[in-house]
Amino acid sequence: MSDQIKFIMDSLNKEPFRKNYNLITFDSLEPMQLLQVLSDVLAEIDPKQLVDIREEMPEQTAKRMLSLLGILKYKPSGNATDMSTFRQGLVIGSKPVIYPVLHWLLQRTNELKKRAYLARFLIKLEVPSEFLQDETVADTNKQDISAMEEEKDQLIKRVEHLKKRVETAQNHQWMLKIARQLRVEKEREEYLAQQKQEQKNQLFHAVQRLQRVQNQLKSMRQAAADAKPESLMKRLEEEIKFNLYMVTEKFPKELENKKKELHFLQKVVSEPAMGHSDLLELESKINEINTEINQLIEKKMMRNEPIEGKLSLYRQQASIISRKKEAKAEELQEAKEKLASLEREASVKRNQTREFDGTEVLKGDE
Structure with a gap:
């Protein structure tokens, strides 16, 4: 555990985090601060995770982090019971839960960045089965797949053509690198x-x-x-009278009404179900009364x-x-x-x- 904490602390003190922790300050982090550190590390992998967790509900924070960890294929050790403990520990910022996650993320940050980027295009969308069984939807899907395959062939040919043009230019590898960086920065x-x-x-x-x-x-x-002392005393007396009225009159009356209502409902529940003849007899008694x-x-x-x-x-x-x-x-x-x-x-x-x-x-x- 000490080697794990030391690796986490050293990684957080380097670029791009620059946290400037030592063993004492890192170990003394509050659960909310530790969750913010985890959120910052996740934001380095996926910029969409750049969030101030003080503005989030704890359930939303846990759901967001669990979603990204699932995409990154993080698997906490243990069975289903341990998984429940893991979710609960993530909500409350438990150190035994957060430390292994930080250690795993900081070990393979560059690899996880690529995985998070590709996940936007590779995550399978859940389609209800009733739509998949519809013939019209199936035909539309086949047409779309066929059109995408044709477009893919055209793009491959276009890329090959552009490669041939670029390879004849000087420093084409450097130009490709600059173009890739430009796209990322845009x-x-x-x-x-x-x-x-x-x-x-x-x-x-x-x-x-x-x-x-x-x-x-x-x-x-x-x-x-x-405010003057006299007015404050008067206000205090009024507040005492109000509280006295609430305690001695209003609340007892409401409590009595609730008790009567509860007694009536219990009486109705305890009585057997009434038939049509019983209802007619009851209606006749009501009319007489x-x-x-x-x-x-x-x-x-x-x-x-x-x-x-x-x-x-x-x-x-x-x-x-x-x-x-x-x-x-x-x-x-x-x-x-x-x-x-x-x-x-x-x-x-x-x-x-x-x-x-x-x-x-x-x-x-x-």
């Missing part, structure tokens, strides 16, 4: 231009989010600076007792006030959750900004 330039545009878009959106969060943070700090209720309402209205009328009015007003109180409590709870989310987002943005330029973000009136 492909890299195109990839870098696309990546640059994506990073510009990400930076633009990040700056917009940062400005919004800074404005919100400034407003909250101004509100906190203008509705008739009795209507008769009682009519008798009550005929009495028209003023005291009962006033009580009914008070009950109605109390019910309206209770509903309004519950609605406001829910709105306040949502506002608190949104405020907490914005504060967390502001903290994350400040940390990211410090990592980018090494300076503290100006806050408030600074």
